[in-house]
Structures are given as structure tokens and as C-alpha cells.
Amino acid sequence: MPRAEARFLIGATVSRTADKWFIAIQVEMPDAKRIHTSESQAVGVDLGVKALAALSDGTIFTGSKAGRTTEKKLCRLNQELSRGIGAKKGEKQSNNFKKTKMKTARLYARSANMRSDETHKITTELTRKFGVMGIEDLNVKGMMKNHKLARSIADMSFFEFRRQLEYKAKETGTKIVVADPWFASSKICHICGEKHDALTLKDREWTCTRCATRHDRDVNAAINLRNYAVQSTA
Numbered sequence: 001m002p003r004a005e006a007r008f009l010i011g012a013t014v015s016r017t018a019d020k021w022f023i024a025i026q027v028e029m030p031d032a033k034r035i036h037t038s039e040s041q042a043v044g045v046d047l048g049v050k051a052l053a054a055l056s057d058g059t060i061f062t063g064s065k066a067g068r069t070t071e072k073k074l075c076r077l078n079q080e081l082s083r084g085i086g087a088k089k090g091e092k093q094s095n096n097f098k099k100t101k102m103k104t105a106r107l108y109a110r111s112a113n114m115r116s117d118e119t120h121k122i123t124t125e126l127t128r129k130f131g132v133m134g135i136e137d138l139n140v141k142g143m144m145k146n147h148k149l150a151r152s153i154a155d156m157s158f159f160e161f162r163r164q165l166e167y168k169a170k171e172t173g174t175k176i177v178v179a180d181p182w183f184a185s186s187k188i189c190h191i192c193g194e195k196h197d198a199l200t201l202k203d204r205e206w207t208c209t210r211c212a213t214r215h216d217r218d219v220n221a222a223i224n225l226r227n228y229a230v231q232s233t234a
């Protein structure tokens with residue numbers, strides 16, 4: 001085995017989520033080579049709830065069908081649970097209720113694992129390919145008060161995405177630029193710079209009233225994030 005590939009087991013942790021046991025193994029690996037130079041390409045990444053991520057080059061990561069199905073099931077179970085809580089106020093929890101609760105916890109863990117797995121594929125691809133990356137301040141997007149389950153899964157995956165990006169970027173030498181919280185990446189036309197304050201989350205596509213460019217909301221936001229990153233690293 002070449003020396004660069006040597007791995008040493010340094011520890012293991014066992015944990016339990018819902019009714020499943022997990023083992024995490026820590027290995028020591030030599031520092032990966034920094035692959036990026038000043039010639040490397042820049043990219044902007046817009047994270048979403050429906051699509052996992054949109055890139056400034058137009059690429060959209062939609063997430064797997066299996067992942068979306070799991071999330072839908074989870075939302076349905078969660079609704080069943082909240083109805084159950086309402087009906088049985090003050091009573092002992094029924095066996096069915098307990099069963100649904102365990103099923104939900106199990107599915108929640110499964111869904112989180114699937115998201116994490118998909119996120120790993122994307123963050124690996126991005127950090128290998130790009131030397132500069134513009135992303136949003138996730139506190140803006142992630143900390144919005146919203147108790148819907150789909151939203152909470154998305155929030156969790158934003159933080160996971162950021163966590164993975166940061167440690168992988170250290171290995172590849174990718175520079176991550178987090179936009180100022182006030183930077184309105186979704187509302188600025190990347191062609192003419194006009195800011196459209198009236199745009200809402202529902203406007204998935206829009207036309208700039210100043211230069212008449214038709215925009216995909218997420219890709220336009222990603223382009224603004226790329227430009228922001230390029231300007232701030234210049």
C-alpha cells in the first residue's frame with residue numbers, strides 16, 4: 001500500500017438513534033493534497049428546500065426520489081402523531097400511538113441519513129471541482145421560524161451541508177465565502193443589478209422589470225453568490 005493511502009484506526013464510538021445502533025469509526029489519514037490554485041473556477045451555491053442545491057452554472061441537485069418519498073411519509077406520520085396528541089389529552093398514550101411514535105423516530109433517522117449521504121456526494125464533488133465557493137449565511141435561511149417538518153429537515157441539512165463543506169474545503173484548499181446576511185442573493189438581477197424587493201418565496205421564476213431577463217430564482221441567486229465570492233477574493 002502506498003504511504004499516502006495509509007489509514008490508522010484510532011477509535012470507535014457506538015451510539016443509538018431511534019431503535020438503531022450505529023458505530024462510528026475514526027481513522028487517521030495523511031493530509032490530502034491541496035488541489036486548488038488561483039486558476040481554479042468559482043461557483044455559487046444556493047441551498048433549497050425542494051431542490052437540495054442550485055449552482056451558478058445551472059446545475060440543480062434535486063435529491064433522490066427515495067429521499068423525497070421518505071420525507072413525504074414522515075410528514076404524514078407526523079401529522080397523525082399531532083392529531084393523536086390532540087385527541088388523547090390527559091389520557092395514557094395508546095399502544096398505537098407509541099408504535100407510530102417509534103415508527104416516526106425511525107423514519108426521521110433514516111431520512112436524516114439519506115440527506116446526509118446525498119449531501120456528502122454533493123460537497124465532495126463541489127470541493128474537488130471549485131477553488132472558490134460563494135454560499136449564503138445559513139442563519140438567514142436556516143433559522144427562520146417555521147415548525148413545518150419539511151422545513152426542519154431542510155434546516156438540519158443546511159447545517160450539515162455547511163459542516164461538510166467547511167471540513168472538505170480545508171482538505172482541497174477551496175475558499176468558502178459566506179455572504180453578508182443582508183446580501184439579497186435571491187432578489188438581485190445578476191445581469192443589471194436591479195433589486196426586486198417584491199419577490200416572494202413563491203416566485204420560482206421571474207422577469208427583471210429593468211432589463212427583461214427571465215430568471216430561475218435559485219440559479220440567479222447562485223450566480224449572485226458566485227459574483228460576491230469572486231469580488232471578495234479578488
Ligand SMILES: [Zn+2]
Nearest residue numbers: 189192208211
Ligand atoms: Zn435585470
